[in-house]
């Protein structure tokens with residue numbers, strides 16, 4: 001059952017990146033659009049994301065719930081040491097979620113729309129940035145091992161654990177990845193004349209993502225982070241790394257092609273491999289600490305907890321996945337109508 | 338303000354805010370599909386207009402509820418890391434099921450809202466709305482079961498600070514889950530039924546689109562009145578539970594200091610926590626013993642039976658309880674009057690009738706918040722009754738007051754905006 005629970009944790013992280021990412025991404029694109037194009041992005045994205053955007057965010061809740069039930073010590077370390085960036089994620093999520101409904105469900109369309117749009121756009125960049133930063137902090141090797149907490153001062157524990165170049169670059173990396181996901185998504189959903197516009201966006205986001213990815217590696221290398229050694233010492237990860245890079249070529253090629261599924265599939269595979277690389281690399285020490293190691297499998301609750309959690313998740317999938325599939329299908333996100 | 342106070346205040350603010358949206362999210366879908374049903378059956382245009390207007394309301398509240406709920410699921414860990422570390426594995430199960438219920442709800446809602454054009458079969462479309470309602474209700478019941486566990490912990494063995502023999506199902510089915518979940522579900526129907534009904538009756542009175550508003554009032558009050566008549570019964574069940582499981586809480590609710598046989602029920606009054614007395618209160622002889630144990634001469638434990646540092650804030654708990662029960666009694670009467678008006682329809686035109694229901698608009702929600710105050714304050718100083726104190730669960734981060742101010746600001750801003758938006762929805766309904 002432990003395996004099943006870990007698989008669900010992995011999948012919900014992946015799905016949150018994919019679907020939540022597409023969702024955040026429309027706001028990021030809007031933020032970076034020239035004002036005359038903002039309207040296009042807004043209306044296209046609403047038509048597509050509207051029906052499903054609520055569902056996209058529940059993956060985050062599933063991650064949290066799995067962590068707190070199955071891996072309470074990990075959860076505890078993350079929510080205490082990364083308290084500040086997580087609070088900022090929440091501020092972003094609130095701003096975005098509410099501004100989204102307000103602008104689409106307000107009874108009248110008037111000047112308040114300008115305010116909703118601003119809040120939506122800004123928090124759409126803000127939240128993913130701190131999501132990336134938090135994820136980066138977990139990998140940066142600056143978090144403090146539980147044994148050392150009592151001998152650490154406030155700043156080391158609660159500030160420098162996340163305020164470092166690696167984490168900040170991860171923030172930018174995630175923002176560009178999310179923008180890429182969503183641009184790619186919108187390309188397939190729009191009519192020819194707007195398509196070229198989103199293709200351009202997708203390419204730019206892709207270039208930025210690669211750029212920040214490279215910077216991340218350079219930073220990690222220069223600062224001798226554990227992350228980079230894990231990476232370089234492992235053949236599997238190198239193979240995966242080259243596959244992800246190589247897949248960029250067909251991605252760009254098919255972007256302009258007739259199929260809307262193939263580029264999404266390629267990007268999906270890339271994202272899968274990226275999350276997978278990290279899991280495979282670091283497992284079972286999924287948090288990289290400054291001083292010491294702690295496996296995610298240490299201090300876990302007894303098997304009964306995993307059995308009931310595993311079963312709940314399996315039963316939940318039986319209800320949720322078909323519903324989700326039909327939702328995507330009904331709104332034409334899986335096949336062309 | 339120290340970290341503990343700030344964290345408690347932040348938790349309270351978040352919950353007080355979330356519960357409003359949660360209650361609406363649980364109940365509005367039922368009102369909406371009732372209007373929808375009537376539209377399908379009668380084909381009358383105003384039912385369709387009403388359904389769509391309510392659907393917009395549901396959408397706004399759904400999202401604000403979901404966003405504030407997402408914050409809450411983080412806040413549990415951000416504010417009470419020690420609590421979550423131990424409680425997570427034990428009581429996480431209802432939360433994971435709740436996650437499922439939300440998922441189903443969100444999917445069904447996606448189908449419902451966008452299904453007006455895309456779904457051909459009108460009953461299938463209607464059913465997606467029903468699923469929204471059922472899964473919303475289920476999620477409410479599940480979280481309340483988690484809260485029940487904090488009141489009546491079960492499903493583990495606790496020895497020397499170690500939790501072992503964890504049984505998540507046993508924790509879910511704790512002694513308090515049923516009485517609390519039943520009472521809470523009814524409360525949501527009362528609060529939302531009377532609030533929505535009152536608002537629509539007011540619009541009816543102002544002769545704005547009267548047929549629509551009158552029908553809206555009737556639908557809302559149908560749910561509200563049934564629940565209002567049942568809720569005192571379920572409240573009594575809850576009180577009898579507490580008498581056994583949390584005698585300190587019961588004593589605080591009643592501001593009852595001395596243990597005695599044949600205890601009086603103390604209604605109202607001003608609590609003097611120092612002198613341990615209640616002034617200006619009405620005493621009903623032996624009624625407390627009867628209400629708590631079904632026996633006029635039963636012994637009811639007083640606060641002095643327990644160490645002082647285990648007393649909850651007595652005055653606040655007592656006042657909150659009075660407010661809830663007072664409103665409960667009033668709304669039960671109004672519920673009965675509503676049923677009378679179904680037989681005698683000329684009642685609805687009467688001034689006093691309209692004023693009674695319009696003035697009752699906020700009462701259900703006030704009772705709902707007051708009831709939660711009773712439950713949550715009455716549990717203090719424990720976060721898990723008898724096992725872990727709130728002060729031992731709080732985050733080690735200093736300066737939590739700033740976090741509290743930030744959240745307070747966000748919630749106030751959101752409340753204001755939502756209020757403003759709703760106002761605009763109503764104005765839109767009234768401008769043909």
Ligand code: HDD
Nearest residue numbers: 517521524527569572573575576665666704705708709712
């Ligand atoms: C519309 C709202 C409403 C109304 C009219 C009432 N209640 Fe209530 N009550 C609640 C809303 C509520 C609540 C907010 O939903 C609580 C908080 C926790 C819970 O499970 O329900 C609650 C809790 C609560 C508790 C404490 C449960 C616990 O701590 O476990 C008791 C003893 C009662 N109620 C009793 C009553 C009685 C005797 C009422 C008779 C008129 C009554 N309530 C009306």
Ligand code: HEM
Nearest residue numbers: 345348349352353356480481483484709713714719720727
């Ligand atoms: C939505 C209705 C609820 C309201 C209005 C509410 C209200 C409150 C209030 C006022 C407090 C502060 C009490 C104090 O510290 O003096 C509090 C604390 C708390 N509540 Fe709730 N509560 C609700 C439901 C829940 C549920 C369903 C859970 C858990 C599943 C929960 C978990 C907590 C926790 C963990 C604390 C902090 C610890 C404590 O103060 O005991 N609450 N709540």
Ligand code: HEM
Nearest residue numbers: 358359362363398399402403406407409410439473477480
């Ligand atoms: C500690 C306590 C609580 C936590 C952690 C919590 C968590 C959440 C979360 C994560 C969501 C959003 C899910 C989504 O994305 O759709 C949510 C929404 C919701 N919550 Fe809570 N919740 C708590 C207390 C309560 C209580 C006490 C109730 C009801 C009695 C409740 C009922 C609901 C409902 C019905 C929704 C759906 C939103 C809607 O339909 O408007 N929650 N909550």
